[in-house]
Amino acid sequence: MAKDIEISVSQGRFLIETLKQKVRLDGRRFDQMRDVDIELGKDRGDVMVTMGKTRVHCRISCEIAQPYEDRPFEGLFVISTETSPMAGPQFENGNNTGEDEVLCSRIIEKAVRRSGALDVEGLCIVAGSKCWAVRADVHFLNCDGGFIDASCIAVMTGLLHFKKPDVTVSGERVTVHPPEEREPVPLGVLHTPICVTFSFFNPEDTEENIKGESNNEISLIDATLSEELLRDGTLTITLNKNREVVQVSKAGGLPMDALTLMDCCHKAYNIVERLTDQVQRVIKEDEQTRNQYAAILSSENARES
Amino acid sequence: MSRLEIYSPEGLRLDGRRWNELRRFESSINTHPDAADGSSYLEQGNNKIITLVTGPQEPRLRSQASFSHASVSVNLNITKFSRMERSKASHRNERRVLEMQTALVRTFEKNVMLHLYPRTSIDIQVHVLQQDGGLMSSLINGITLALIDAGIAMYDYISSVSVGLYDTTPLLDMNSLEENAMSSVTLAVVGKSEKLSLLLVEDKIPLDRFESVLAIGIAGAHRVRELMDKELRRHGQKRLANASK
Amino acid sequence: MSADIITVVKREAGLHFANDLQFESDSDVEMSESEESNEKREAGEGSIVTPGELVTDDPIWMRGHGTYFLENQTFASVAGTVSRVNRLLSVVPLRGRYSPETGDHVIGRIAEIGNRRWRVDIGAKQHAVLMLGSVNLPGGVLRRKSESDELQMRNFLKEGDLLNAEVQSLYQDGSASLHTRSLKYGKLRNGVFLQVPSALIVRSKNHTHNLPGNVTIILGVNGFVWLRKTSDVDLSSGQNTVTGKNAATLSGAGRDYKPGNTSVSITRLEEESSWEIYSDKNDHISSSSRKTITRYSNVIKALAHCEIGITETRVVAGYEASMAYENISSLIEKDNMEALGQDVLNSEKMRGNNQPAAFETRA
Numbered sequence: 045m046a047k048d049i050e051i052s053v054s055q056g057r058f059l060i061e062t063l064k065q066k067v068r069l070d071g072r073r074f075d076q077m078r079d080v081d082i083e084l085g086k087d088r089g090d091v092m093v094t095m096g097k098t099r100v101h102c103r104i105s106c107e108i109a110q111p112y113e114d115r116p117f118e119g120l121f122v123i124s125t126e127t128s129p130m131a132g133p134q135f136e137n138g139n140n141t142g143e144d145e146v147l148c149s150r151i152i153e154k155a156v157r158r159s160g161a162l163d164v165e166g167l168c169i170v171a172g173s174k175c176w177a178v179r180a181d182v183h184f185l186n187c188d189g190g191f192i193d194a195s196c197i198a199v200m201t202g203l204l205h206f207k208k209p210d211v212t213v214s215g216e217r218v219t220v221h222p223p224e225e226r227e228p229v230p231l232g233v234l235h236t237p238i239c240v241t242f243s244f245f246n247p248e249d250t251e252e253n254i255k256g257e258s259n260n261e262i263s264l265i266d267a268t269l270s271e272e273l274l275r276d277g278t279l280t281i282t283l284n285k286n287r288e289v290v291q292v293s294k295a296g297g298l299p300m301d302a303l304t305l306m307d308c309c310h311k312a313y314n315i316v317e318r319l320t321d322q323v324q325r326v327i328k329e330d331e332q333t334r335n336q337y338a339a340i341l342s343s344e345n346a347r348e349s
Numbered sequence: 350m351s352r353l354e355i356y357s358p359e360g361l362r363l364d365g366r367r368w369n370e371l372r373r374f375e376s377s378i379n380t381h382p383d384a385a386d387g388s389s390y391l392e393q394g395n396n397k398i399i400t401l402v403t404g405p406q407e408p409r410l411r412s413q414a415s416f417s418h419a420s421v422s423v424n425l426n427i428t429k430f431s432r433m434e435r436s437k438a439s440h441r442n443e444r445r446v447l448e449m450q451t452a453l454v455r456t457f458e459k460n461v462m463l464h465l466y467p468r469t470s471i472d473i474q475v476h477v478l479q480q481d482g483g484l485m486s487s488l489i490n491g492i493t494l495a496l497i498d499a500g501i502a503m504y505d506y507i508s509s510v511s512v513g514l515y516d517t518t519p520l521l522d523m524n525s526l527e528e529n530a531m532s533s534v535t536l537a538v539v540g541k542s543e544k545l546s547l548l549l550v551e552d553k554i555p556l557d558r559f560e561s562v563l564a565i566g567i568a569g570a571h572r573v574r575e576l577m578d579k580e581l582r583r584h585g586q587k588r589l590a591n592a593s594k
Numbered sequence: 595m596s597a598d599i600i601t602v603v604k605r606e607a608g609l610h611f612a613n614d615l616q617f618e619s620d621s622d623v624e625m626s627e628s629e630e631s632n633e634k635r636e637a638g639e640g641s642i643v644t645p646g647e648l649v650t651d652d653p654i655w656m657r658g659h660g661t662y663f664l665e666n667q668t669f670a671s672v673a674g675t676v677s678r679v680n681r682l683l684s685v686v687p688l689r690g691r692y693s694p695e696t697g698d699h700v701i702g703r704i705a706e707i708g709n710r711r712w713r714v715d716i717g718a719k720q721h722a723v724l725m726l727g728s729v730n731l732p733g734g735v736l737r738r739k740s741e742s743d744e745l746q747m748r749n750f751l752k753e754g755d756l757l758n759a760e761v762q763s764l765y766q767d768g769s770a771s772l773h774t775r776s777l778k779y780g781k782l783r784n785g786v787f788l789q790v791p792s793a794l795i796v797r798s799k800n801h802t803h804n805l806p807g808n809v810t811i812i813l814g815v816n817g818f819v820w821l822r823k824t825s826d827v828d829l830s831s832g833q834n835t836v837t838g839k840n841a842a843t844l845s846g847a848g849r850d851y852k853p854g855n856t857s858v859s860i861t862r863l864e865e866e867s868s869w870e871i872y873s874d875k876n877d878h879i880s881s882s883s884r885k886t887i888t889r890y891s892n893v894i895k896a897l898a899h900c901e902i903g904i905t906e907t908r909v910v911a912g913y914e915a916s917m918a919y920e921n922i923s924s925l926i927e928k929d930n931m932e933a934l935g936q937d938v939l940n941s942e943k944m945r946g947n948n949q950p951a952a953f954e955t956r957a
Contacts, residue, residue: 141442143451150448154551250459251664254504254539254646276459279548289559292534292550295448296455299544302563309556379689382791386691405691405719407705462662462671467767469719497645500690502660502671505646540646578644581673585642588688589675591901 049134051273059274063262064247070096070268075311077240077266078190080319082201082326088228089206093198096268097188102180102198104206108169108220109177119167120177121157123199125149131184132269151192151293152182155237155282156199159290163232169211169218176208178231189268192280196239197319203233204327237282237290238319240312243267244277244298259301263308265315279305281312285320355530356515363526371510371522371569374576376490378498378584385474387499391491394524395481398488400495405469413470418463420470423453425488427477453488456537456547462502471501482525483511485535485549494577505540508574509547512536512566514554519565534562538570639678643670643685650683658684692718692792692816694770698761699801701782701814702772704751710744712751714759717792717816720769724751728762728773730780732872750872756782758812758820777827778802782812784876785822788891790898792817796905803906804828805913807886813904819894821887823879889916892925893934900935911941 051059062069072078081094089104109120127135127145136142140149156162167176180202182195207228210221245262246253253261263279264271272278277297282290289309294300353363360367372394381388385401392398408414427440440446453473461471473495475488486509493507513520513531523533532552539546545567554562637643637650646669653666660672661684670676674687694700694716702714705721713721726739726747751757759772759779774780794817801813810828812820879887893912897904915937919925925934 141447143454146444146447147451150444158551159553249664250504251662251669254460254542254544255664255667255669277455283556287556288553289550289556290553292548294545294548295452296457296459296547298459299539299542299546302543302545302567305545305548306560306563309559313556387689407715407719407721466719468769497673498689500672500674500687502662503645504662504669504671506644581644582642585644585673585675585688588901589642 049132049273051270055270056274059270060245060247063245063264068264069270074263075265077193077315077319080194080197080322082197082323084201084205084326084330089202091198091202091205093194093201095188095190095194095266097186098190098194099185100191100194100198101183101185102195102202103183104178104180104202106176106178106206106208108174108218110173111168111171111175113172116172117168118164119175121162121164121167121180122177123149123152123157123180123182125152125182125184125195127184132187135184135187147293147295148192148195151239151280151282151291152195152199154291154293155196155239156180156203159235159237159282161200161233161235161237162203163234166232170213170216173216174218178203178206178208187269189270189272190241190266193239193241193266196237196282197323200233200236200238201323201326203231204236204323205330206231235284235286235288235290236320236323237284238316238323239280239282239291240265240315241267242279242281242308242312243271243275244279244300245274246276246298253299259304261298261300261304263300263304265311279308281309283309283313283316285317287313353526353530355527356518356520362520364524368518368520369565369569371572372524374573376494376577376580378494378581385495385499387495387497387501389491389494389498391487391494393483393487393490394522395479396477396484396487397479398491399476399478400488400491401474401476402471402492402495402499402501403474404471404499405466405501406472408468408470414468417467419461419466419468421454421458421461421463421473422470423450423457423473423475423492425450425453425475425477427480427484431477431480449485449488452485452547452549453492456489456507457492457496457503459546460503460505460507460539461496462504465502471496471499480525482523482528483533483535485509485547486511486522486537489537489547490573490577494581497581505542506574506577507537507539507546508570508577509535509537510566510569510573512562512569514558514562517558519558519562521565521569534566536563536566536570538567538574540574541571543567637670637676640675642673643676644673645669645671649676649685654681655683656681658682660685660687689791689793692716693768694718694722694761694764694816695797696761696763698770698797698815699758699812700761700770700772700816701756701758701787701812701818701820702816704753704755704757706753707747707751710739710747712747714757714772716770716772716814717789717818718770720767722761722770722772723765724757724759724772724774728771728775730775730871751781755874756787756820758782758814780871781873782820782822783874784825784879785810785820786887786891788819788821788894790817790819790894790904791901794898794901794904796903798905802828803909805890805906805910807890807913808883809886809890811890811906811909813906819904821890821894823877823883823887825877885922889913889922889925892916892922895926896931896934897938899928899931902935902938908938908942912938915941 078096083092091102093100111118126140128137129135169175180199184191207230209228210226212219243264247260247262279294281292284290356362375392378389380390381401385403387402389400405419413420425446429436473492489507489509496503511523512534513523513527515531520527532554535549536545537547643649649668649670651667655668657663657668660674661668662671668683670685672685672687674685677684677686700716702716704712705715706713710726712724714724716722731743757780759774761770762773763771795813795815797815804810804824808824810822810824890913893916894904897912912934915934916925924930
């Protein structure tokens with residue numbers, strides 16, 4: 045049985061008090077995200093995302109499978125977000141029906157899979173009988189808040205980084221070429237959704253929140269674990285660089301003014317823009333290091349055209 | 350998929366409504382006086398929902414009790430026959446249902462005065478008899494009515510409505526045909542304020558259109574609140590008249 | 595397209611629509627006249643308010659149950675009627691669970707047995723507590739409760755047993771502590787249980803009544819009702835027996851009623867506190883008494899259906915009116931329940947001044 049981690053009353057009061065004075069315990073501004081460190085592994089589709097103490101690992105893999113009968117032209121795409129006690133004592137092994145776990149996996153599912161970030165039609169090999177099944181396994185290595193944000197970045201970076209083996213089809217015969225033989229092909233990523241999570245705190249009475257005009261509620265971006273434990277409400281906004289709201293989830297919690305929420309969206313957009321650039325830069329740099337000997341080893345002759 | 354005209358050039362929707370019209374909204378409270386402390390039956394368009402609230406009562410397990418406030422639980426039963434095609438699987442323990450339950454609990458936890466009922470539990474059971482789009486918003490409206498009927502103290506109404514965005518036109522209170530064809534926003538508003546207690550967006554919406562969608566949603570939710578309020582007052586008058594006989 | 599002209603501009607006060615957003619009325623959704631008109635008006639005594647509604651913005655009122663406040667404004671938190679007692683402003687909910695008060699005569703069901711206490715379901719928000727020290731045990735009332743009593747608690751009262759008791763005190767969190775230190779309290783047998791909304795039972799001096807037809811009723815303030823065959827104890831403890839105008843004809847097997855035999859001597863008490871009061875065995879009940887009990891039970895169901903306050907006089911009046919129905923089980927058909935309710939109210943009107951209805955006098 046997993047145990048809920050609880051924060052002591054005095055510690056909680058201290059944190060809320062500092063927030064009222066507009067200070068965060070780790071010295072960040074309210075709308076400042078922790079620095080995101082994206083590390084790519086040796087294999088393609090192997091990503092480690094670190095945000096402060098939060099560490100999330102994502103591994104993309106693929107295999108050939110049979111498409112669903114009702115969707116013969118589409119490949120399969122599964123995201124598995126299973127938490128284990130490795131991330132923290134509050135998580136249970138094999139039981140992912142806890143409130144936070146369900147919300148986390150549903151949001152990632154909506155943000156990445158249902159928003160069509162991955163072109164599943166491009167995964168089709170032979171219509172109705174063979175297709176690629178892409179699988180993203182997210183492992184939560186350490187929990188210090190911001191699981192949703194970190195895993196979304198990890199999955200998207202992984203999808204951009206991953207390459208599937210090339211195949212040739214002749215009739216019903218499918219040949220899969222190993223990477224030594226033919227250069228693998230990248231996945232069709234249509235857009236890059238990035239999640240930004242806000243945490244809301246109510247510094248005053250509930251009455252003030254419901255009936256008052258002051259709108260003094262505090263909203264933080266990218267809460268740490270202790271902030272997450274104390275928050276009154278949360279909002280996860282998923283956006284992409286095309287100024288599209290992909291998904292918003294504010295499942296209850298502290299009622300917030302609509303205009304404040306709009307404000308959050310605009311703040312989130314700035315962050316999304318920056319993070320998307322960072323993801324693309326990391327992918328590009330990796331590509332360059334992988335290909336630094338390509339010119340030397342290439343047997344191709346420079347041709348004049 | 351067949352070509353359906355979601356929104357005609359004349360400004361009419363599939364069921365003949367205009368963009369800013371709600372569906373038929375009929376509700377009644379105290380429908381199951383013997384089975385629960387509070388109950389409601391809600392028809393929002395073709396959504397038909399029974400909500401039962403029991404409590405505040407002694408929690409089933411001693412471990413569920415909290416010294417400072419009541420605990421809220423929501424049990425959502427989406428019947429197999431609630432859609433056009435009978436679903437084979439039971440919806441219980443589906444992730445989607447678990448997510449909805451969590452969202453409902455978290456919405457009402459902040460609105461019910463839980464600190465007045467320490468060491469008790471408030472159990473909410475929702476039965477979806479028929480669904481036709483905007484399910485989440487109907488569930489919220491049904492629960493609000495049932496909680497008020499149970500005499501449980503809460504800060505204000507929570508009223509909810511769904512809005513879709515068709516091209517550039519926001520469409521209020523979608524049915525399932527519309528919901529399948531476009532992106533949808535579900536929002537729940539506290540009382541007459543502009544505070545959102547719940548906001549769910551599925552599928553892409555341009556950031557710059559978002560604000561107008563929210564505005565029509567809030568206005569629609571306020572209207573829903575008025576309709577619920579009217580029903581409550583009607584019921585209250587009836588009871589008062591009975592009592593003074 | 596009309597949607598294009600809906601724009602939202604940001605002002606200090608919040609979202610505003612540049613053009614007036616109006617809901618065109620649909621034949622299904624009626625437009626109710628805007629309630630904003632009565633927004634500023636204060637809700638007066640007895641008027642219906644709903645959660646979140648402003649009751650008053652006058653700071654002189656003390657805030658009672660069913661309200662919350664922000665600065666000077668007082669809002670309702672439940673749907674109900676406004677009540678103003680001196681300076682106390684509260685909202686009485688239309689419905690709600692029973693909330694116990696000291697001195698209430700209630701009926702409860704044992705839910706569990708704990709450390710030197712029983713937990714009793716009295717239909718309130720929380721279970722009530724009946725301490726081992728607050729009951730009469732066999733072998734005299736005034737003795738200390740020993741360890742052996744603690745071990746055989748289940749022999750006195752076990753899970754599922756019904757008992758009537760009085761609320762002795764309330765704990766901080768609103769839960770009740772009960773006692774049964776009187777002969778009129780204790781385990782219930784020889785009858786049937788039924789439950790009505792607690793709001794229908796009016797608190798009064800006496801909640802045990804001997805009714806015509808050799809039936810005794812206990813109207814628990816919590817809405818739990820017990821109907822049983824009248825026992826010797828009921829008769830001797832001097833409960834007011836109803837002497838309706840045709841009570842004599844109704845009480846077929848009427849026993850001799852001995853008025854004045856109200857005092858119970860200490861020896862009697864000791865005698866009564868024997869094991870017998872915790873007996874689970876019913877006395878012999880003739881089929882005619884069973885029918886009478888059922889008739890009363892259905893009459894009360896009918897009164898509850900019509901949301902008529904349940905008092906002794908009304909139960910008797912209902913019983914008399916129910917004689918028109920030969921078949922007892924037909925009493926709980928919807929039409930009959932409503933007709934019966936009407937009969938009771940009519941008979942009350944007819945009696946008029948010479949016999950005021952209990953409801954009004956006790957309220």
